[in-house]
Amino acid sequence: MKENKYAIIMAGGIGSRFWPMSRTQHPKQFIDILGTGKTLIQQTFDRLSKVCPIQNIYIVTNDIYKDTVLEQLSISSEQVLCEPARRNTAPCIAYAAYKIHKKNPDALMVVAPSDHLILQEDEFIKSIDIALKAANQNDALITLGIQPSRPDTGYGYIQYTEETLETNQAINKVKTFTEKPELELAKQFIESGDFLWNAGIFVWSSASIIKSFQKDLKDIHNPFILAKHLLNSPEEEAFINKTYHTLPNISIDFGIMEKAENVYVLPCDFGWSDLGTFGSIYNHLEKDDNLNATLSDNVLTYNSSNNIIHSDSKKLIVVDGLDDYIVVDKDNVLLICKKENEQNIKQYMNDAKRLKGEEYV
Numbered sequence: 523m524k525e526n527k528y529a530i531i532m533a534g535g536i537g538s539r540f541w542p543m544s545r546t547q548h549p550k551q552f553i554d555i556l557g558t559g560k561t562l563i564q565q566t567f568d569r570l571s572k573v574c575p576i577q578n579i580y581i582v583t584n585d586i587y588k589d590t591v592l593e594q595l596s597i598s599s600e601q602v603l604c605e606p607a608r609r610n611t612a613p614c615i616a617y618a619a620y621k622i623h624k625k626n627p628d629a630l631m632v633v634a635p636s637d638h639l640i641l642q643e644d645e646f647i648k649s650i651d652i653a654l655k656a657a658n659q660n661d662a663l664i665t666l667g668i669q670p671s672r673p674d675t676g677y678g679y680i681q682y683t684e685e686t687l688e689t690n691q692a693i694n695k696v697k698t699f700t701e702k703p704e705l706e707l708a709k710q711f712i713e714s715g716d717f718l719w720n721a722g723i724f725v726w727s728s729a730s731i732i733k734s735f736q737k738d739l740k741d742i743h744n745p746f747i748l749a750k751h752l753l754n755s756p757e758e759e760a761f762i763n764k765t766y767h768t769l770p771n772i773s774i775d776f777g778i779m780e781k782a783e784n785v786y787v788l789p790c791d792f793g794w795s796d797l798g799t800f801g802s803i804y805n806h807l808e809k810d811d812n813l814n815a816t817l818s819d820n821v822l823t824y825n826s827s828n829n830i831i832h833s834d835s836k837k838l839i840v841v842d843g844l845d846d847y848i849v850v851d852k853d854n855v856l857l858i859c860k861k862e863n864e865q866n867i868k869q870y871m872n873d874a875k876r877l878k879g880e881e882y883v
Contacts, residue, residue, distance in 0.1 A: 526628045527574035527654060528728075530618040533563055533583040533591065533636035534605055539799050539864070541871040542855035543832055546883050551636040552590050555803055557817065562637040562797070567595050569643055573632060573650050577601070580622070581636075582614045604759075607767040612777040613742055615724075616735055616769075617762070620746040621753045623728035630654050631731065633724040633774075639806060641793025649790045652692065653725035656786075659689045663734060663779065664725045665696070667718025667787040668794045673708035676798060678720035678775070681711075682787050696785040699775060718787060721794055724774070734778045741770050742777075799864050800848045804830045814841075830861070855882055 533551050537544030544550035551563045558565070563581075570579055577598075581591050585604035592599060603617055615633055622629045632650055640646045653664045667680045678701045682694035699720065703711065711717035735743040745765050746753075752761045770777075779785055795802050807815035807830070814823050817832035824842040833839045833851040841849060848864060850857040855874070859867065874882040 523630075523654075523658065524575065525578075526626060526630050526658075527632070528578045528580065528622050528626075528629050529570040529574050529632045529634065530615065530622075531563065531566055531570065531579065531581045531634055531636045532611060532614055533581050533587065534608060534614060535637070537637070538868045538871050541867055541874075541883065542852040542857050543850050545852070547586070548590070549587075550797075552587070552594060555797065555817075556639070556806060561594055562639075563591070564594055565640075566634060566636050566638070569640060569646060570632065570634065572643075572647055573654075580618050582618055584608065604762070605766060606763045609766065609769050609771050611774040612735075612739060612772045613766065613769040615731070615774050616739075616742045616746060617766075619728050619731050619735070620750060621758075623732055624750055624753045627729065629728040630657050631724075631726055631728055635722055635796070637797055638721070638723075639793075639795040639797050643792075645790070645792035649788060649792060650725065652690065653788050656687055656690045656693055656788075657726050657730070660687055661730050661733070661784055662687060662693075662726065663730060663782055663785045664693060665779065665785065665787050666721045666723040666725070666790050668721050669789060669791045670712055670717065670719050673705060673712045674719070675702055675705050675708050676802070677796070678702060678722075679708070679711050679717045680720050680787050681714075681717050682789075683716075687786055693786045693788045696779075696787050699780050701775075718789055719794075720775070721790070722775075722796070724779075730784070731778075734782050734784075738781045739770070739772070739777045745769065800830050800850075800867075801861055801864055804861075828861070 536546050537550030540550045552561050554561050580601050580603055582603045583591055585606055588602050588604050591602050657664055680696055681698040683697050685695040687693045749761045752758050797803055804815050809815045812827040814826060815830045820833060821831050821839045826841050826844045828846045829844055831849040835851060846861045848859045848861055871883055
């Protein structure tokens with residue numbers, strides 16, 4: 523069955539919540555954010571190469587990142603699917619699914635973001651193998667749910683029922699999806715015991731997901747079906763460049779997963795974080811005696827604690843009297859922001875673009 527296993531890595535985002543470390547021309551998936559010696563997309567690729575053949579791993583990304591992908595990963599250019607416009611996750615997944623299905627109608631697909639942290643790789647691979655086996659035996663859309671450790675308001679939640687797949691009692695029927703609840707609601711979710719964090723990692727057969735696009739997202743299904751003879755041909759690029767910007771800008775969660783009747787979740791625990799904010803990476807970085815996490819060697823701190831500090835320049839950064847701050851010096855932008863206000867960083871970036879110019883994003 524291994525030759526039928528495929529992986530799709532979604533790598534088209536700009537990582538706006540990591541501005542200014544993450545920039546439009548070089549977003550966070552291409553950065554070694556945790557100082558491991560490998561970028562986030564390289565870590566994701568290495569994990570998935572243990573699930574399926576390397577030649578069956580496809581990267582869907584914005585066309586401006588194609589060269590960066592090929593520099594960082596040992597793959598052929600045919601494995602890089604270039605989006606000429608950002609259209610959220612549903613068109614991104616559809617592009618890969620229809621292309622792969624034409625090549626192999628028996629294909630099984632793992633779909634994963636390029637920028638997540640997974641600490642327990644062996645457990646991750648076990649979970650993926652369980653889900654792939656189930657997807658091979660059932661017409662099911664399977665998502666991986668993470669056992670929550672706290673009432674986090676930064677994650678989406680999946681509620682599941684006691685109903686399971688006939689072929690695997692460990693995979694539960696999904697009841698509801700909730701995106702980033704308020705704290706009190708998140709606490710109720712945790713107390714109820716039947717909610718998981720939504721990891722945004724999916725497993726299904728190409729046939730099952732295409733059937734779902736046909737039912738629930740015809741505006742995406744119809745263009746790909748009408749032009750399926752162009753996929754995996756020299757005319758594919760022209761078709762994508764002409765059609766992609768006309769596709770609806772919609773997530774796979776909202777467009778399909780919240781509507782489909784055959785959605786299941788596999789509860790997992792493999793040390794997962796979506797690394798969506800500076801606060802989330804702070805939890806995974808080494809810290810000094812005052813709990814400062816410095817991502818650079820050229821930092822001196824005095825009377826300061828609980829900060830995350832980064833600079834990629836030769837400039838010496840001296841911090842005195844700060845507690846619970848984010849300090850990032852990157853190219854032509856210096857960000858100094860309270861950690862509790864990190865949800866505003868995307869707005870700072872948008873304001874910088876609008877008021878000061880494109881060169882600052």
